[in-house]
Amino acid sequence: MKWMKKLFGGAPVLPSVSLPADQAAALAAWRKRPDEDFARPHFRTRYVVVDVEASGLNMRRDRLISIGAVAVSGGMIDPLDTFGVVLRQDEVSSHENILIHGIGGSAQQDGVEPVAALLRFLDFVGKAPLVAYHAEFDQAMIERAARDHLGTALELRWIDLAWVLPELFRERIDAQAQLDDWLGQFGIGNFLRHNAVADAYATAQLLQVALTRGAATGKESAQSFFDTEKARRWLRRAG
Amino acid sequence: MNTNATRMLVDATIDALRRHSPFDRMEREALVFLAERARLGYFPKDSHIVTPEMGPVSTFYIIQRGKVLARQSGEINVTEYSSLTMGTGECFPIGSVMARRASTNTYVAIEDTFCYQLTADDFVQLMQMSQQFSRFCTQYIATLLNQSRRQLQVQFAQRAAEQQSMSSPLSSIVTKAPVSVGPEAPIRQVVESMVSGHIGSMVVVDDKQRPIGIFTQSDALKRILLPGLSLDRPISEVMSAHPHALSEHAHVYDAALAMAMHSVRHVLVVDGEGRLKGVVSERDLFTLQRVGLRQIRQAIEGAQDIAVLRQAGADVRQLALNMLAQGVGAEQLTQFISALNDTVTRRVIQLNLAVHDLYGIEWAWLSFGSEGRDEQTFSTDQDNGIVYLCPDIMNREELELRLLEFAQDVNRDLDAVGFPFCKGNIMASNPELCLTLEAWEEKFAKWVRVPEPQALLNASIFFDFRALYGATHLGDRLRMTLLKLVGSQSVFLRMMAANALSVLPPLGKIRDFVTDLNPEHPGCVDLKVYGARLFIDAARIFALATGLYNTNTVQRLRLAGQRMGMASDETAAIVEGFNFIQLLRLRHQHFENEHGRPGDNFINPDQLNELDRRILKESFRQARKLQQRLKLDYQV
Numbered sequence: 001m002k003w004m005k006k007l008f009g010g011a012p013v014l015p016s017v018s019l020p021a022d023q024a025a026a027l028a029a030w031r032k033r034p035d036e037d038f039a040r041p042h043f044r045t046r047y048v049v050v051d052v053e054a055s056g057l058n059m060r061r062d063r064l065i066s067i068g069a070v071a072v073s074g075g076m077i078d079p080l081d082t083f084g085v086v087l088r089q090d091e092v093s094s095h096e097n098i099l100i101h102g103i104g105g106s107a108q109q110d111g112v113e114p115v116a117a118l119l120r121f122l123d124f125v126g127k128a129p130l131v132a133y134h135a136e137f138d139q140a141m142i143e144r145a146a147r148d149h150l151g152t153a154l155e156l157r158w159i160d161l162a163w164v165l166p167e168l169f170r171e172r173i174d175a176q177a178q179l180d181d182w183l184g185q186f187g188i189g190n191f192l193r194h195n196a197v198a199d200a201y202a203t204a205q206l207l208q209v210a211l212t213r214g215a216a217t218g219k220e221s222a223q224s225f226f227d228t229e230k231a232r233r234w235l236r237r238a239g
Numbered sequence: 240m241n242t243n244a245t246r247m248l249v250d251a252t253i254d255a256l257r258r259h260s261p262f263d264r265m266e267r268e269a270l271v272f273l274a275e276r277a278r279l280g281y282f283p284k285d286s287h288i289v290t291p292e293m294g295p296v297s298t299f300y301i302i303q304r305g306k307v308l309a310r311q312s313g314e315i316n317v318t319e320y321s322s323l324t325m326g327t328g329e330c331f332p333i334g335s336v337m338a339r340r341a342s343t344n345t346y347v348a349i350e351d352t353f354c355y356q357l358t359a360d361d362f363v364q365l366m367q368m369s370q371q372f373s374r375f376c377t378q379y380i381a382t383l384l385n386q387s388r389r390q391l392q393v394q395f396a397q398r399a400a401e402q403q404s405m406s407s408p409l410s411s412i413v414t415k416a417p418v419s420v421g422p423e424a425p426i427r428q429v430v431e432s433m434v435s436g437h438i439g440s441m442v443v444v445d446d447k448q449r450p451i452g453i454f455t456q457s458d459a460l461k462r463i464l465l466p467g468l469s470l471d472r473p474i475s476e477v478m479s480a481h482p483h484a485l486s487e488h489a490h491v492y493d494a495a496l497a498m499a500m501h502s503v504r505h506v507l508v509v510d511g512e513g514r515l516k517g518v519v520s521e522r523d524l525f526t527l528q529r530v531g532l533r534q535i536r537q538a539i540e541g542a543q544d545i546a547v548l549r550q551a552g553a554d555v556r557q558l559a560l561n562m563l564a565q566g567v568g569a570e571q572l573t574q575f576i577s578a579l580n581d582t583v584t585r586r587v588i589q590l591n592l593a594v595h596d597l598y599g600i601e602w603a604w605l606s607f608g609s610e611g612r613d614e615q616t617f618s619t620d621q622d623n624g625i626v627y628l629c630p631d632i633m634n635r636e637e638l639e640l641r642l643l644e645f646a647q648d649v650n651r652d653l654d655a656v657g658f659p660f661c662k663g664n665i666m667a668s669n670p671e672l673c674l675t676l677e678a679w680e681e682k683f684a685k686w687v688r689v690p691e692p693q694a695l696l697n698a699s700i701f702f703d704f705r706a707l708y709g710a711t712h713l714g715d716r717l718r719m720t721l722l723k724l725v726g727s728q729s730v731f732l733r734m735m736a737a738n739a740l741s742v743l744p745p746l747g748k749i750r751d752f753v754t755d756l757n758p759e760h761p762g763c764v765d766l767k768v769y770g771a772r773l774f775i776d777a778a779r780i781f782a783l784a785t786g787l788y789n790t791n792t793v794q795r796l797r798l799a800g801q802r803m804g805m806a807s808d809e810t811a812a813i814v815e816g817f818n819f820i821q822l823l824r825l826r827h828q829h830f831e832n833e834h835g836r837p838g839d840n841f842i843n844p845d846q847l848n849e850l851d852r853r854i855l856k857e858s859f860r861q862a863r864k865l866q867q868r869l870k871l872d873y874q875v
Contacts, residue, residue: 068244069244070244070248075280075281076278076279076280076356077278077279077280078278079248079249079252079274079275079276079277079278079279080245080275082245082248083244084243084244084247085243186351187305187351188304188353189304191251191254191255192247192251195247197243197244197247197248198247198251201248201251205279205281205353208279208280208353209281209283209351211281212282212283213283216283
């Protein structure tokens with residue numbers, strides 16, 4: 001297929017994956033969706049807060065088990081605009097790992113076929129800016145899954161609240177902290193810890209707080225959050 | 240959208256909501272509907288969530304976490320009264336979102352707050368889906384009203400707590416043992432003991448300790464010093480006889496009322512056998528009220544211009560409001576307002592007499608309508624007239640002209656001090672209502688003899704006349720004539736009765752109340768036309784039938800009831816019904832005034848709490864009873 005070669009030609013490290021026609025079409029359709037304008041103010045932007053569960057914490061070896069995502073649109077969380085999927089595993093994760101996220105062996109084997117799961121996720125996200133706490137992990141796990149199963153790099157933009165929050169709320173915690181510390185600061189509860197959807201829901205509430213503070217302090221777009229994060233990381237490295 | 244994630248969040252939301260009323264007893268289906276459509280929003284500390292300026296409310300909020308302060312808006316009471324802190328699980332603004340109108344409260348997040356938000360359309364649908372939720376919302380509105388009323392009372396109670404309540408018994412403010420002398424005591428001895436004991440007044444008692452007179456410091460100047468009276472004379476020669484006395488069980492506001500009505504500065508307190516227990520002075524009451532009676536009356540009586548009187552008029556209303564908040568009953572309150580309004584009116588007349596020379600003319604200022612009945616509410620306009628005598632030696636037309644010019648100025652000034660002109664021109668400056676005694680008698684006679692509809696309407700206004708100032712005996716003479724007239728024309732009272740029965744109490748056959756009588760106020764009952772007036776009209780007929788001089792409705796009911804042989808508990812129940820309706824009117828007018836609206840009499844029974852609604856229903860039943868009596872008595 002000529003057009004597919006053209007599409008993936010520029011990424012030589014990518015494994016060659018050949019998708020069935022309908023899935024390839026779905027991926028192409030997602031690719032064609034227009035890019036978000038990151039300069040838009042928060043209240044006109046749809047953010048997608050993401051949390052993933054994996055078979056372990058090793059970003060290179062461990063497998064992606066589930067994705068939870070909650071959209072924050074116009075500063076509000078709409079329960080109908082949420083996403084959750086468990087990816088089918090050929091090999092069930094360890095007993096200790098199951099105890100953490102609670103997705104049992106049979107649930108893992110009954111999960112959605114990975115390509116379909118990832119395509120559904122992309123359809124839910126569109127080109128929205130993604131948000132997570134300690135985003136490297138979520139980003140790495142999703143990107144690796146996309147590479148392995150879709151044979152493509154997603155090139156989505158991510159915002160890491162672990163970097164943005166200390167800048168916005170210096171008076172509270174002016175350092176890297178755990179997610180639970182920030183949730184505690186704002187009294188945000190989590191109805192099911194280590195469930196991807198529940199964690200994403202809690203993190204989404206944290207984003208609501210961040211958006212409001214950002215809008216009040218001149219950091220009023222996704223772009224300004226990207227910049228804040230970048231400056232803060234640079235500062236940390238320099239200091 | 241992914242149904243698994245949504246279902247999970249919906250379940251979590253339901254679990255969280257279920258910890259709070261009314262969601263704990265709401266139907267599962269309705270809860271799912273709510274949790275699916277409730278979007279979560281965030282409000283940082285100090286942000287305004289809903290304010291009156293935002294216009295009609297389109298969102299219903301349930302606090303997921305945090306604290307929200309609801310504060311009554313409006314320029315009159317910006318204090319803490321009726322402010323309310325709400326926490327997790329509580330909802331707002333129920334009333335406004337139901338009515339789709341602007342909120343009267345401001346809702347501010349006083350902590351970082353998350354709220355579930357439901358659109359007004361979804362809210363309405365939820366109310367239709369869930370009986371529990373619908374009941375919760377309606378009850379909430381009733382309680383809120385109740386709550387704010389209670390808070391209003393708390394606010395005033397706090398003010399009164401520094402001092403004391405107007406509704407406490409007189410015995411509670413009489414602290415010093417009374418100082419008294421016998422009638423034979425020489426003036427010298429009395430004055431000496433007043434000076435040495437720093438007492439402003441001395442009570443003169445008989446051998447059984449019953450007060451027979453009072454002597455005050457100011458009397459010394461006028462009655463002893465100026466006439467050069469011998470200090471050896473007995474005190475009984477210079478004392479004021481028949482001092483005003485009240486039972487020690489009477490309330491403080493009774494003393495206030497007596498002082499206002501009789502223009503006295505001291506009231507004696509006696510026990511059950513009439514023995515002196517103490518003296519209450521205006522000074523004692525002054526310490527009870529910040530906007531004191533004494534202050535107001537002094538301001539009124541000493542007022543040299545209209546501006547001062549206007550302020551006094553406003554103070555009268557404020558004082559009445561305080562008394563309302565302290566739980567003083569409608570009967571006392573309306574009398575109180577009338578008494579102080581009388582004082583204002585008298586002063587306006589006096590000020591104008593300085594400009595208009597009416598010396599040598601026998602005339603009296605008449606009040607009609609509610610003022611004539613001593614039962615004014617907060618919203619009241621002028622209803623007045625003049626009666627005078629025209630001796631043969633005087634030119635009647637010239638006399639009338641002088642009185643009319645005078646009346647014009649008085650009407651104008653009364654309007655300026657806060658009693659608006661009467662829309663129906665029932666004012667002394669109207670030549671039709673500035674009449675000689677004979678002309679009034681003729682007018683009354685015409686109405687009584689030919690009781691056509693307009694005559695009956697006139698009777699209901701003018702027959703409640705009361706002479707307020709001047710030659711008040713002219714009022715008595717007019718009353719006597721009227722009673723004689725009515726006694727000789729039995730058909731008149733029958734027509735009055737038929738007229739009174741043309742308006743029925745708004746008790747519904749299916750619903751509790753008939754609320755669709757006025758298309759401009761749907762859902763409301765006019766408590767003046769369909770409430771108070773039912774009692775007032777019946778009482779007037781009873782009074783005329785039994786030859787009573789009284790104009791006050793409660794007094795008429797009590798006295799006429801006695802003369803007609805009504806059981807006293809029956810009369811008491813009727814009086815209670817009337818008083819309750821008057822109380823609702825006062826409260827409502829107060830409420831309306833607080834919100835910058837002129838007070839009307841339209842009350843929505845749905846907005847009353849359950850208890851008030853029941854009492855109102857009972858009050859209307861009493862009106863019906865009264866009407867049944869009229870029906871029987873006059874065979875109409």
